[in-house]
């Protein structure tokens with residue numbers, strides 16, 4: 001993992017030369033964004049507005065969320081000009 | 096990809112030239128405007144920046160925890176009272192040592208408008224070579240949503256609750272960005288998350304301007320948890336703040352103000368407040384007070400933007 005350039009330690013106490021910390025924020029989700037590939041016009045608004053920046057380009061033809069980290073805020077669905085994203089209850093996906 | 100599809104891609108993508116230095120899973124609330132802003136900045140102006148900032152909602156992520164960090168940027172944590180003084184030291188050191196980078200002093204409204212305003216104003220007056228970004232979520236969110244100088248009239252916070260004596264904040268908000276522009280610094284601007292192309296341009300301009308001295312950005316950054324609106328509405332809240340002139344977008348080069356977006360038919364401020372629970376109790380009279388304040392501020396801004404050239408000081412005549 002690359003360390004930061006200017007300090008051995010960042011701030012008074014954290015060290016970026018260690019692997020970065022990362023929480024499974026996908027676990028927080030109560031609703032899951034589902035993208036309808038056919039409706040998607042590849043405008044990228046969902047991607048630029050996603051606070052976590054987890055809307056990833058797929059085959060350069062549509063966007064899909066990285067569910068490991070997507071917090072389910074629903075911004076992508078709200079901002080999509082084609083209503084190509086629906087927020088489905090997370091419970092529907094649990095066995 | 097078919098070229099036709101590629102044509103549809105928003106131009107904002109063109110500004111995202113650098114990597115997002117943050118780990119994917121970090122501790123901001125779902126829908127937090129601050130998270131989008133923090134990930135956006137280094138993607139636009141690059142990772143070769145030193146961020147310095149204070150205790151706030153940004154700190155748990157910027158500062159790291161238990162000796163580990165959430166990102167690969169260089170970060171230096173300071174006290175709320177001396178953020179801009181610390182940034183001054185960093186920026187002067189790099190300048191003296193001949194190291195070319197960008198110091199970004201990144202703080203909430205609590206530090207920028209209230210607790211650390213004195214040294215912010217001082218750094219601007221001395222024209223120190225760094226960028227100061229205030230992310231304005233209109234209150235002290237990290238300590239439990241207390242009111243700050245930028246909390247607007249009527250808004251409920253934990254220190255301006257609904258009660259028999261008062262209904263929310265009974266004072267107006269201060270205009271921090273305008274105050275900073277009045278320092279006649281090389282660059283001052285307002286921005287928000289609905290207009291990311293505007294924000295990107297202003298970040299790049301601030302990076303250029305800091306070669307000439309102080310650059311200040313005031314970014315309207317809604318807080319879903321503290322304001323009480325649905326997390327999916329973060330961008331819509333920003334959009335309506337702009338469309339009602341509640342938060343106008345402008346920039347000032349050496350104090351000369353220019354609107355970067357003008358709204359043809361501004362909507363009533365109630366189309367903004369209706370999305371947010373902190374305003375839910377406001378009566379029509381209360382909303383009118385807020386509307387009058389919005390109109391007054393906008394009018395003042397418009398007037399200032401019409402000023403041409405340098406102001407001539409009046410010459411006093413003898414006798």
Ligand SMILES: Cc1ncc(C[n+]2csc(CCOP(=O)(O)OP(=O)(O)O)c2C)c(N)n1
Pocket residue numbers: 150151152153174175176202203204205206207210232234235236237238243
């Ligand atoms: C001098 C001082 N006073 C109070 C505090 C306690 N404190 C820690 S975070 C915080 C809130 C900061 O508010 P703001 O800068 O607006 O950032 P936000 O939490 O809203 O992101 C406060 C008051 C402190 N750290 N230092």
Ligand code: SF4
Pocket residue numbers: 035039040041042043044045046047062063079080081082083084085
């Ligand atoms: S906002 Fe909607 S249409 Fe645009 S890329 Fe995302 S899913 Fe596709």
Ligand code: SF4
Pocket residue numbers: 033049050051052053054055065066069070071072073074075076077126
């Ligand atoms: S729901 Fe929120 S976090 Fe998940 S992809 Fe959409 S915008 Fe990103």
Ligand code: SF4
Pocket residue numbers: 122123124126127128129130152232236237317318319320321
């Ligand atoms: S309290 Fe507000 S500013 Fe703080 S992390 Fe949550 S949404 Fe963001």
Ligand SMILES: [Mg+2]
Pocket residue numbers: 203204205230231232233234235236243
């Ligand atoms: Mg704040």
